[in-house]
Amino acid sequence: MLYNKIAVISDIHSNVYALNAVLKDIETRDIDITLNLGDSLFGPIDPIGTAQRLMDHDQMIHIMGNCDEELLKDHSDSLTYQFVKPLLDSELLRWVHSYKSTWKYEDILFCHGTPGSNRTYLLEQATKSGIVYKSAELLSDELRSIQEQYIICGHSHVSRTQFLLDDKIVINAGSVGLPAYEDDLPVPHVMESGSPHAKYVILTRNDRGSWDIAHLQIAYDWERAADIANQNGRNDYAYAIMTGRALVKG
Numbered sequence: 001m002l003y004n005k006i007a008v009i010s011d012i013h014s015n016v017y018a019l020n021a022v023l024k025d026i027e028t029r030d031i032d033i034t035l036n037l038g039d040s041l042f043g044p045i046d047p048i049g050t051a052q053r054l055m056d057h058d059q060m061i062h063i064m065g066n067c068d069e070e071l072l073k074d075h076s077d078s079l080t081y082q083f084v085k086p087l088l089d090s091e092l093l094r095w096v097h098s099y100k101s102t103w104k105y106e107d108i109l110f111c112h113g114t115p116g117s118n119r120t121y122l123l124e125q126a127t128k129s130g131i132v133y134k135s136a137e138l139l140s141d142e143l144r145s146i147q148e149q150y151i152i153c154g155h156s157h158v159s160r161t162q163f164l165l166d167d168k169i170v171i172n173a174g175s176v177g178l179p180a181y182e183d184d185l186p187v188p189h190v191m192e193s194g195s196p197h198a199k200y201v202i203l204t205r206n207d208r209g210s211w212d213i214a215h216l217q218i219a220y221d222w223e224r225a226a227d228i229a230n231q232n233g234r235n236d237y238a239y240a241i242m243t244g245r246a247l248v249k250g
Contacts, residue, residue: 011157159173
């Protein structure tokens with residue numbers, strides 16, 4: 001199958017309102033196939049509605065995110081896990097289990113975090129002083145064994161394109177549904193996109209045989225999504241959805 005226009009979504013985190021806006025936008029753009037880079041249902045808004053929208057989409061490939069893997073566990077102390085897991089029946093769990101670890105098309109490699117781990121940032125490093133972006137030299141070294149020229153990832157929720165010294169190009173698709181968050185691992189840090197828009201990427205084959213890259217930011221009813229997060233006791237999600245910034249505890 002020849003694909004000339006590929007949409008890449010990631011990190012929906014159960015925000016079906018953001019997902020609906022992005023899918024509506026994709027429908028207007030003559031997209032051949034959509035890649036979902038994972039972390040789809042793990043959130044306090046509408047996991048089941050999100051799953052139904054994704055499962056009804058014929059031309060979509062799903063990649064396993066770290067939070068998708070979390071939902072396949074029998075137990076977790078995570079509050080989000082405890083909200084989402086009881087909602088998932090055996091059919092939905094089989095569907096999540098069917099997600100791919102990575103997917104390749106021509107000179108493009110799609111993954112959630114890095115090609116070897118869905119729990120590791122590719123473009124960023126979390127340090128005690130905050131988030132820093134990896135140098136082109138370090139990224140080139142880390143991706144030396146990857147043959148594809150384009151490596152498309154998610155996980156950090158922050159859109160970015162990085163051109164490397166060996167002509168590889170790393171693209172983070174950003175997050176459809178959760179534009180910021182706080183995390184304790186590997187060290188306490190925040191990831192912030194700075195705006196509440198739903199973000200995704202389109203790759204378009206050009207006349208030179210390479211790919212044009214478009215980062216899109218789609219407006220949607222983020223107030224409604226935030227209200228539901230608040231109703232479900234997650235003001236951290238609500239604040240991030242409304243502002244694109246993380247609500248830091250303490």
